[in-house]
Every structure is written in C-alpha cells, then in structure tokens.
Amino acid sequence: MESRTEAVILKPGREKPLLQRHPWVFSGAIRNLPEDAPDGSVVEVRAHDGRRLAQGFLNRRSQIQVRILTWDPHEAIDAAFWRRGLTRAIQMRAALPLGPDTTAYRLVNAESDGLPGLVVDRFGDWLVLQSGVLGLEPHKPALAQLLLELTGCRGVYERSDLPARRQEGLTASTGLLAGEEPPPRLEVMEHGFRFAVDVRGGQKTGFYTDQRPNRVRVAAYCPGRTVLNAFAYTGAFSVYALAAGAAHVTNVDASLDALELGEENLGRNGFSPEHRTESLCGDVFQILRDWREAGRLFDLVILDP
CATH class of the missing domain: 3.40.50.150 (Vaccinia Virus protein VP39)
Known part of the structure; x- marks a missing residue:
C-alpha cells in the first residue's frame, strides 16, 4: 500500500548534505515539521525554497528526524519498493566471490543498501533481521516473507535488541518472524573455517x-x-x-x-x-x-x- 507523504522543510542552506546523498536529516537542519504526520510515517523532504529533495521515515523523538528512503520525490513507498530494494541487495551479494566455503555474510546493510535501519545477516539456511528504525516496524512481517521468497532460506529470526532502538522510542523485539525456528546453534563457514553461531542469544545478530x-x-x-x-x-x-x-x-x-x-x-x-x-x-x-x-x-x- 502506498504511503501518504507530507513535507519536512529544511532551513536555508541545509540541503547540501542531501544533494550529496547523505541519508540522514538531523533535527538542527529542519525549519518546519508537518503537524499531522505521525512518527514512523513517510514524509517528503523539501528545501526552504520548495525544491523536492527526497522521501524518508519521520521520527521526532530521534536526533536523526528523517532517514532517507529514496531520492525520487515521486517514487511510491509500497510493496514493490521493498521488493526492489531487497532484490537489489541480494543480487549485489550474489556477485561477491564468496564461494561455497563461506555461508555467513551480511545480506542487507541498512543505509548502504538504501534500506535505512534494516540489517539482515545470512547464516546458511537462516536469516537474522535487525530493525533499528521506527518506520520499519509495521513492515517487518512482509519483509520477512519477502526475504524467504527471494533467498529460499528456511526461516527469518529477529534480533532487534540493539540499544540504539531506544533513541527511536522502541523497545527490544526478538523472535521468529517467518518460516522455521533456527536451532540453538547454527554452524556456518567462513573461508572454510567452521563457527557455531548463537543467533538467539549471541551479540548483535550472533556473529x-x-x-x-x-x-x-x-x-x-x-x-x-x-x-x-x-x-x-x-x-x-x-x-x-x-x-x-x-x-x-x-x-x-x-x-x-x-x-x-x-x-x-x-x-x-x-x-x-x-x-x-x-x-x-x-x-x-x-x-x-x-x-x-x-x-x-x-x-x-x-x-x-
């Protein structure tokens, strides 16, 4: 479903980081916030003179008040948007020269993949997902199902218990999102070395x-x-x-x-x-x-x- 967008207006001269593709808008750069847009919603970002610059997730509670989703002010933030973003990230990793002796790697790396706050690590046949942004929360079930479809993995387990979530007004969230529960220990390979990974209780995503x-x-x-x-x-x-x-x-x-x-x-x-x-x-x-x-x-x- 397409998100309705309202506008965040920047102070004069504060559009330069966005024009250089910096994916965050800090509170100090903002002149006006939309009154009716709830935190977590998609908003448009405009320069003080009305130029349309980008769209992103709004969160007044964070010093990073907008996290950019797209530089195209006309792009719909809908199911097709998320599919395109995940597909692009997965295809980029498929091009890496990892080989069969490496089964653990970062599949989605948040802002670096144009998907702010979303981290996904692959451990063999399981994926571990971290969400660090308020706007992602309602999308997690659909993203998990998409990840299963696009990767053929057996399960997606959430480890959104990083301290940075508190800055977004979020509490910890862990557990199965889609597919099968991972075993207590997963064995993965990295350059032929074997490692046991505790995806449920280990640090960050487990490895x-x-x-x-x-x-x-x-x-x-x-x-x-x-x-x-x-x-x-x-x-x-x-x-x-x-x-x-x-x-x-x-x-x-x-x-x-x-x-x-x-x-x-x-x-x-x-x-x-x-x-x-x-x-x-x-x-x-x-x-x-x-x-x-x-x-x-x-x-x-x-x-x-």
Whole structure:
C-alpha cells in the first residue's frame, strides 16, 4: 500500500548534505515539521525554497528526524519498493566471490543498501533481521516473507535488541518472524573455517560477519607471533590467527558463555583449547592494566570492542 507523504522543510542552506546523498536529516537542519504526520510515517523532504529533495521515515523523538528512503520525490513507498530494494541487495551479494566455503555474510546493510535501519545477516539456511528504525516496524512481517521468497532460506529470526532502538522510542523485539525456528546453534563457514553461531542469544545478530575481511588481513601478521585477542567474543579472529601459524593466542572477554563457544569453535577447526591458547574471562581494561604492571607483552594485539 502506498504511503501518504507530507513535507519536512529544511532551513536555508541545509540541503547540501542531501544533494550529496547523505541519508540522514538531523533535527538542527529542519525549519518546519508537518503537524499531522505521525512518527514512523513517510514524509517528503523539501528545501526552504520548495525544491523536492527526497522521501524518508519521520521520527521526532530521534536526533536523526528523517532517514532517507529514496531520492525520487515521486517514487511510491509500497510493496514493490521493498521488493526492489531487497532484490537489489541480494543480487549485489550474489556477485561477491564468496564461494561455497563461506555461508555467513551480511545480506542487507541498512543505509548502504538504501534500506535505512534494516540489517539482515545470512547464516546458511537462516536469516537474522535487525530493525533499528521506527518506520520499519509495521513492515517487518512482509519483509520477512519477502526475504524467504527471494533467498529460499528456511526461516527469518529477529534480533532487534540493539540499544540504539531506544533513541527511536522502541523497545527490544526478538523472535521468529517467518518460516522455521533456527536451532540453538547454527554452524556456518567462513573461508572454510567452521563457527557455531548463537543467533538467539549471541551479540548483535550472533556473529560479526562484517569483520570477515579484517580477519583475513590480521591473519597475515600472525605467523610465529604471540597474539592477544581482546574482546574476543567467540574467537573468530583467534581461529584465523592460529591457522596462520600464530605461536600462541590469548582470548579475553567479559562473557564466559562467549569464551566457551570460542573454545568450541577452536575445536571445530582442529585446534585444542589446551594447546597454544588460553582464555580469560574479565574486564579487558582491568586485565590490560594488570598486565602493564606485570610487564606482560604480546607481539600483536587485536582490539575489536
């Protein structure tokens, strides 16, 4: 169903970021808000002189009061719009040289794909969806069904429990959106390495797919070195480091559950948690201060807080 649009009017001279395709309109750039448009609705954005610039989701509660959906002021924000956006994002990922040895990757990356606030990660036959924008909330069931149709996956699970939702006036929302429930642990592959992913209780969507190229880059520096993996989570950087020939890897994280899953991931890739590795549960900053006093050093430090 097509959304009715009302207009947000910018202050003089504040249209430049939009003309340069910046996807956010901050509160300080706005001269007038439409009186009758509810938060979460689609509004048109106009320059002070009436030029029609874009359309986006309105939310007066956020400092980002408009998140741009389209630069075409005439485009209908309807079911066909969402289908086009998801199809475009999926086709772009299909062109990546991932190969069959990588089954975990970011399928939809919010504003980067012209779909503000929407993040979707693919883990084998399951998708994990995060919604961080008020305007997306009523669209989630339809988006989940579209994702199943377009990908052939078995289920879409929601993990919209990120703290940033509070800035949109939203509370946490998790659970099955469409299809089948994912198992408690999903096994995925990344460049042939195997990782268990907890999509229900893990951080963010369960696995940091966006760090894939960084794990490859860091591994190149690891041969023969002692490595500290701070904020280690479930140990993906550690697996890459050990496979590259690191002499020893120390994992530090505040979550015991994450470290235990990290040790499981070491085993899945042929490494023993008892050999060339150690895991410490605690506050990284305090542990680093303690090591500074003790004079403990590492050849390479991975910091991904």
